[in-house]
Amino acid sequence: MPGTPQASGRRRCRSGTVTPPVILIPLFVVVRTLGMLDRYAALIIPPLLNAFGIFLLRQFHLGIPKELEEAAIVDGRGYWRVYWNIILPLSRPILSALSVIFFLANWNAFAWPLVATDGADLTVIQVGIASFSTQYGANWNYVLAAAVVAVVPMLGLFLVFQRQMVESIKTSGLK
Structure with missing residues (x-):
């Protein structure tokens, strides 16, 4: 055409x-x-x-259940402690x-x-x-x-x- x-x-x-x-x-x-x-x-x-790394980490972190973070916050952990003790070891x-x-x-x-x-x-x-x-x-x-x-x-x-x-x-x- x-x-x-x-x-x-x-x-x-x-x-x-x-x-x-x-x-x-x-x-x-x-x-x-x-x-x-x-x-x-x-x-x-x-x-x-690199945008690829940011995208890959974002997709992985979206797959982590929010209940883990919420349970740690209910237990009295701050956001940095939740990241350091829960999210980072899972990552x-x-x-x-x-x-x-x-x-x-x-x-x-x-x-x-x-x-x-x-x-x-x-x-x-x-x-x-x-x-x-x-x-x-x-x-x-x-x-x-x-x-x-x-x-x-x-x-x-x-x-x-x-x-x-x-x-x-x-x-x-x-x-």
């Missing part, structure tokens, strides 16, 4: 999500304004402020799963560390692996050895938190 976006050569994004390249420039401006460029804070803080599986997901996403990040850091002391492993490739070729033995070294911490983290991840997936579907 002539009026559809596909017919005019434009593509529509149907998912409604914002892709990381769209966020890259505004995030760089914010990090530069806050003076965090070329520091560990530029590599740690922006990826933690351990989802927090561990979220930390593993964030670690994996940030461990494999390439574009943001390349933009946010300039010094050699802050080079992350993915940028280091890319530096083994040149314009005319690559030292594949170094690239593959570095890829194996990059995989070992992720496998170790997954093996340590495997039970909590399965528990969070198992309890998230219950109502």
